[in-house]
Amino acid sequence: MSKDRLIIFDTTLRDGEQSPGASMTRDEKIRIAKMLEQMRVDVIEAGFPIASPDDFEAVKAIAQIVRESTVCGLARALDKDIERAAEAIKPAASGRIHTFIATSPIHMQNKLRMEPDAVVEQAIYAVKKARNYTDDVEFSCEDAGRSEFEFLCRIIEQAIKAGARTINIPDTVGYQIPHVFGDMVGRLIQTIPNADQAIFSVHCHNDLGLAVGNSLAAVMQGARQVECTINGLGERAGNASLEEVVMAIRTRPDVFPVETRIVTQHIVPTSRLVSGVTGFVVQPNKAIVGANAFAHESGIHQDGVLKHRETYEIMRAQDVGWSDNKIVLGKHSGRNALKTRLQELGIELATEEALNAAFSRFKDLADRKHDIYDEDLRILVLETEAHQATDTYELVSSSVCSATGETPNALVVLKVQGQELSAEAQGSGPVDAVYSAIRAITKETADLQLYSVNAITSGTDAQGEVTVRLEKAGRMVHGHGADTDIVIASAKAYVDALNKLVTQDEREHPQHSV
Incomplete structure (x- = not known):
C-alpha cells in the first residue's frame, strides 16, 4: 500500500534564528542551507527578507545556490513584505512566499487592532498579491491554536479561493494538546469546502514540551506538511524538532500513513553544524542527536544490546549519522x-x-x-x-598564573587592526582574569550573558568547546572557540563574539527589526 508523502518544511534559518542569541551570518546560513538540501528537505524557509538588508541578501543567496529544495521567504500580509520576499526568492529554481496574519481574538484585538472582517480582507489581498509573483503561496493563521474554529474555516476558505496552495495551522504559543490539536486540524480539513485544493501544514511550538506530539497528531488527521527545525531550535522553548518528527515516522511505519524523503544519515552532521553556528549546545539526553541518545551505561542494558541490539535500541545509530567515532587521522596524515x-x-x-x-x-x-x-x-x-582576515581583534597569546590561595593573573596580547596590544589583569578565576585583560585592551563593555563549556570528545587531551553570548544595547551575538587548553578556548570564544559586535556581519535580532 503506497503512502502519502509528508512535506518537511525546515524553518531553522528563520524561526530557529529568532532564538535569542542565535542570529546567523549570510555565509553561515548558506552552509546550513546546503546541508538541508543534502538532507533532501522539501522546503527551506531561508529567512524573513523584510527584517533587514542582511536577511534579504541571505535569502537571495540561498535562492541562487539551492536547486533541489524549494526556497521560501516569510512575509507579513503587507505590500512591502511580500514585494521584498518576492525579490529575494526570484533566483530560486522553486520559490515560495509564506504570508501570514494573526487570527486569534487576543491577537486581532491587542496586536493588530483590526476587526475580523478586515483581517479576512487583508489575508485575501496578501495571498492574491503573492500569487502575482509565484504560484507557490503559503498562508498561515498566526495563533491558530487559540483561534475560533468558525473564523478559521472562514479565513482559510477565502485564502484558498485567493490562490493559497498550502494552509498552515500554527500553534504559535505552544498552547495545544495533541489529541485536541489533531482533532482541530482534522475537522478543518473535513469542514472547509475547498480544503482538497490545498495542503494543510502545522507549525508547533514547544512551550509545553508537546510540539512534536502536536505535529504528529495533526499528521494522523490529514496534515501533509510539518514545519520544524534542526535540534528543535526556535523562539522561547523552540519548535518541533525535525529529527524527532522524521525518525518517529520512519521508526513507526505501522502507525503513520506517510513517509518522508529525508536522507536521515545527514541528521547528526547537520545538528552539529547548527549547534556550532548558533552556539546552542545540544543537551546530552536530546532524542536522536544527543550524545547519550545511543549510549548505554546500565549493565542490564549493555548486556541486552550486546546480545541483540534491538533489545534496547529502536533505531540504528548509523541511520541518523552517528559513526563509531573511529580515529582516522593523526599528525602524519596529509x-x-x-x-x-x-x-x-x-x-x-x-x-x-x-x-x-x-x-x-x-x-x-x-x-x-x-x-x-x-x-x-x-x-x-x-x-x-x-575566522575572517578582516577581524578587528585577533588573539596572539594568553598566559595565566593561577595557584592555590593566590588571585589568578592573566597577560593577554591581541592584534587590533594590525597592531599588537597587551594588558594584564586579575580575576576570580583564570578565565575571568583573561576576560578582564581582553576588556582592558578592547574597551568593550558588552555584558556576558552565557558562558558554556563542552568537551568535544573523551579523554584528558580532549578539546574544550566554549560558547559565549554577549549583549550590548539590546543586540546579542555569540562567540565560539575550541582548544585543548580550556582557558585559550575561552579567550578565542570571547574574541570571536567581540568581532561580531564590531562588524556588520551579524544583523539585528529579527524581532527588533520589524
Missing part, C-alpha cells in the same frame, strides 16, 4: 586524507585557501592532541570558516 575525510562527513570547503587554512589548523591540533576524531574535525572547520 592534505588529501583530511579533504577525503571531510567529504565523507558531508563537509565541503569552498576554496583551496579554505582547505589550506583547515589543514594548517589540523596540523597544529595534531601536534597537541594524539587522536583526531570526527567531532574535532567539525569544530576545526567551523573555526576556520568563522
Whole structure:
C-alpha cells in the first residue's frame, strides 16, 4: 500500500534564528542551507527578507545556490513584505512566499487592532498579491491554536479561493494538546469546502514540551506538511524538532500513513553544524542527536544490546549519522586524507585557501592532541570558516598564573587592526582574569550573558568547546572557540563574539527589526 508523502518544511534559518542569541551570518546560513538540501528537505524557509538588508541578501543567496529544495521567504500580509520576499526568492529554481496574519481574538484585538472582517480582507489581498509573483503561496493563521474554529474555516476558505496552495495551522504559543490539536486540524480539513485544493501544514511550538506530539497528531488527521527545525531550535522553548518528527515516522511505519524523503544519515552532521553556528549546545539526553541518545551505561542494558541490539535500541545509530567515532587521522596524515575525510562527513570547503587554512589548523591540533576524531574535525572547520582576515581583534597569546590561595593573573596580547596590544589583569578565576585583560585592551563593555563549556570528545587531551553570548544595547551575538587548553578556548570564544559586535556581519535580532 503506497503512502502519502509528508512535506518537511525546515524553518531553522528563520524561526530557529529568532532564538535569542542565535542570529546567523549570510555565509553561515548558506552552509546550513546546503546541508538541508543534502538532507533532501522539501522546503527551506531561508529567512524573513523584510527584517533587514542582511536577511534579504541571505535569502537571495540561498535562492541562487539551492536547486533541489524549494526556497521560501516569510512575509507579513503587507505590500512591502511580500514585494521584498518576492525579490529575494526570484533566483530560486522553486520559490515560495509564506504570508501570514494573526487570527486569534487576543491577537486581532491587542496586536493588530483590526476587526475580523478586515483581517479576512487583508489575508485575501496578501495571498492574491503573492500569487502575482509565484504560484507557490503559503498562508498561515498566526495563533491558530487559540483561534475560533468558525473564523478559521472562514479565513482559510477565502485564502484558498485567493490562490493559497498550502494552509498552515500554527500553534504559535505552544498552547495545544495533541489529541485536541489533531482533532482541530482534522475537522478543518473535513469542514472547509475547498480544503482538497490545498495542503494543510502545522507549525508547533514547544512551550509545553508537546510540539512534536502536536505535529504528529495533526499528521494522523490529514496534515501533509510539518514545519520544524534542526535540534528543535526556535523562539522561547523552540519548535518541533525535525529529527524527532522524521525518525518517529520512519521508526513507526505501522502507525503513520506517510513517509518522508529525508536522507536521515545527514541528521547528526547537520545538528552539529547548527549547534556550532548558533552556539546552542545540544543537551546530552536530546532524542536522536544527543550524545547519550545511543549510549548505554546500565549493565542490564549493555548486556541486552550486546546480545541483540534491538533489545534496547529502536533505531540504528548509523541511520541518523552517528559513526563509531573511529580515529582516522593523526599528525602524519596529509592534505588529501583530511579533504577525503571531510567529504565523507558531508563537509565541503569552498576554496583551496579554505582547505589550506583547515589543514594548517589540523596540523597544529595534531601536534597537541594524539587522536583526531570526527567531532574535532567539525569544530576545526567551523573555526576556520568563522575566522575572517578582516577581524578587528585577533588573539596572539594568553598566559595565566593561577595557584592555590593566590588571585589568578592573566597577560593577554591581541592584534587590533594590525597592531599588537597587551594588558594584564586579575580575576576570580583564570578565565575571568583573561576576560578582564581582553576588556582592558578592547574597551568593550558588552555584558556576558552565557558562558558554556563542552568537551568535544573523551579523554584528558580532549578539546574544550566554549560558547559565549554577549549583549550590548539590546543586540546579542555569540562567540565560539575550541582548544585543548580550556582557558585559550575561552579567550578565542570571547574574541570571536567581540568581532561580531564590531562588524556588520551579524544583523539585528529579527524581532527588533520589524
